Amino acid sequence: MRNIAKIGWGGLRIPNEQIECFRTRGYICVRDCLPASLVCDLRSISDQLSSLASSILTSSQAAGMSLFERARTRPRELIVVPEKTLPTQVCRYEFMMGSSSDFKELVVGCFQDAVSELVGEGVVPFKDKTNEKLPGGGAFTPHQDFAAYRAFKPRYHATTLLTIDLADARNGCVQFATNLNELITAKPAVVLDTVDGKALLHYYDGGPHHGDIRTDISRQLKWQPLETRPGDLVVFDSFSPHYSAVNKSANRRRAIFVTFTRASEGRLYDEYYADKRLNYDDPKFHVSTPTTHR
Numbered sequence: 001m002r003n004i005a006k007i008g009w010g011g012l013r014i015p016n017e018q019i020e021c022f023r024t025r026g027y028i029c030v031r032d033c034l035p036a037s038l039v040c041d042l043r044s045i046s047d048q049l050s051s052l053a054s055s056i057l058t059s060s061q062a063a064g065m066s067l068f069e070r071a072r073t074r075p076r077e078l079i080v081v082p083e084k085t086l087p088t089q090v091c092r093y094e095f096m097m098g099s100s101s102d103f104k105e106l107v108v109g110c111f112q113d114a115v116s117e118l119v120g121e122g123v124v125p126f127k128d129k130t131n132e133k134l135p136g137g138g139a140f141t142p143h144q145d146f147a148a149y150r151a152f153k154p155r156y157h158a159t160t161l162l163t164i165d166l167a168d169a170r171n172g173c174v175q176f177a178t179n180l181n182e183l184i185t186a187k188p189a190v191v192l193d194t195v196d197g198k199a200l201l202h203y204y205d206g207g208p209h210h211g212d213i214r215t216d217i218s219r220q221l222k223w224q225p226l227e228t229r230p231g232d233l234v235v236f237d238s239f240s241p242h243y244s245a246v247n248k249s250a251n252r253r254r255a256i257f258v259t260f261t262r263a264s265e266g267r268l269y270d271e272y273y274a275d276k277r278l279n280y281d282d283p284k285f286h287v288s289t290p291t292t293h294r
Contacts, residue, residue, distance in 0.1 A: 014117050022118050026240035027176050029226055030233045038110060039230045045103050046130065046164045046254055049078065053093035053132070056080045061088065068280035079276060081291050083137045091137060091291050094129040095273050096256070103128075107258050111233075115158050115260045118235055123260035124267050126157060130164075131244075133172050133253035139246045142177075142218040143288035145238040145259070146195065147203050147211045151284050153268060154261035155196050157238035163228040164254035169245075171253040173228065177221035177241035190217045198239040211287030213241060243288070 014022075014030065022028045034042075057080050060070050071079045078099050083091040097104040107125060116123045131138060149157060167173035184191055184199045193200045202214045212218070221241055228234060236242065238259075247253050261268065276285055 014114055019118055022235060022237075023120075024181070025178075026180065027234065027236035027242075028118075029228065030235075032231045033233050034231045036231075038106075041102075041106060042162055042256070043164055043230065045100060045106065046256065049093065049096060049100060049103070049130065050090075050132065050254065053078055053080045053090050053130075056093075057082055057088070057090055071277045071280050075274075075277060079273070079280075081286075081289075083134075084290050086134075086137055089134050089137055090132045091289070092129050092131045094127065094276070096128045096130065097125055097258075097269065098273060111160050111258065112260065114233075115160060115235060119156075119158050119260070119262065122263040123158065124263045125269050126154060126259045126261040127269065127272055128256070128258045130254055130256050133244075133247045133255065135247055135250055135252065137247055137290065138172055138244065138253075139290050140244045141209065141211075141288045142213045142221070142223075142241060142243040143203065143211050144200060144213065144241050145287075146198075146200055148284060148287035149238060152272065154265045156198070157259050157261050159236055159238070159257050159259040161228070161234035161236070162256040162258070163230050163232055163234075164256060165252060166229050167253050167255060168227045169225045171249040171251065172244045172247040173225050173253070174234070174242050174244045174255075175223045175225045176236065178224050179222045180239075180241060183217075183220055187220070190220070195239075198237070200239065201241065206283065209288075210283050 018028045018030060056070065056078060060067055067080055076099055079094045081091050081093070083089045097107060112123060145157060145159065161174065190201055191199045192202045201217050204210055204212050204214060226234065279285065
C-alpha cells in the first residue's frame with residue numbers, strides 16, 4: 001500500500017464552531033471530510049482485517065481452542081470477540097494498530113492531529129476496534145465509555161468513528177444523547193462522579209447490564225440517530241452517552257473506532273492490550289457489549 005500518511009487531511013482543520021461544539025456537547029460529525037483515496041484505503045484495510053478476524057474465530061473453534069488462550073499466546077494477532085447469542089459470528093475485533101502497520105500509519109498520519117486540535121493538546125492512540133455489526137448482531141446498550149476506562153490511568157478519551165459501510169437506523173447506527181447537559185443541570189442526582197469537569201452518570205456495576213447507564217436515567221435522555229456514510233468523521237468523548245441497536249438489515253455495518261488519550265497521561269496502547277490478553281473475559285473489557293464475560 002502507498003504511503004497513506006501523506007494523503008490524509010491535506011491541511012484540513014476542524015472548523016472552530018465544531019471544536020466548540022465538541023467541547024460543550026461531547027460529540028461532532030463532520031460530513032464528507034475524508035478524501036476518496038483515504039476512504040478507499042480504510043475500506044481495503046477493513047476488508048483484510050475483517051477477513052482475518054473471521055478466520056481467527058472459525059479456526060479457533062475448529063481446533064477447540066478458546067479465544068482467550070489464542071489471544072494470550074499470540075501477542076501480535078487481532079483479539080477477536082464473538083457475539084453472545086451468535087457465537088459463530090464476530091462481534092468485534094481489536095488491536096488493529098498493533099497487528100497492521102498500514103492501519104497504524106493511517107491513524108497516526110491522518111487522524112491524530114485532528115483529534116489533538118479538538119482536545120486542545122496532543123493525543124496518542126489508546127485502543128482501537130471494529131464493530132462488525134453483522135445481520136442480527138451488535139446491540140450496544142446505552143453507556144458512557146468512561147465506565148469501561150475507570151480502571152485505567154487516563155481520565156479523558158476522544159474516539160473517532162470511521163464508517164466503512166453506510167450506517168442508518170435500520171442496521172444499527174450509533175445514537176447519541178442530545179440533552180446530557182440539560183439533564184445533569186436539572187437533576188444533579190443522576191451524576192455518580194465528576195471527572196475533570198465531566199459528568200459520569202450512575203450505571204450498573206456488574207451483572208448482565210454491566211456498564212449500562214441506569215435505566216431510569218437513560219429513559220430521560222433524548223436520543224438522536226446519527227446516520228453516517230464513508231467520508232464522514234464522527235468524534236466523541238468518553239462521557240458522551242450513546243448506544244446502537246441490533247442490525248435488522250441483511251447487510252453488515254462495519255465501523256472502526258479509534259480511541260485517543262492525552263499524550264501527557266502516557267502511551268498506554270501496549271499496556272492496555274497486554275492486560276486485555278491476560279484478562280480476556282474481565283467485565284471491564286465488556287461494558288455494554290453483546291458479548292460474554294464472567
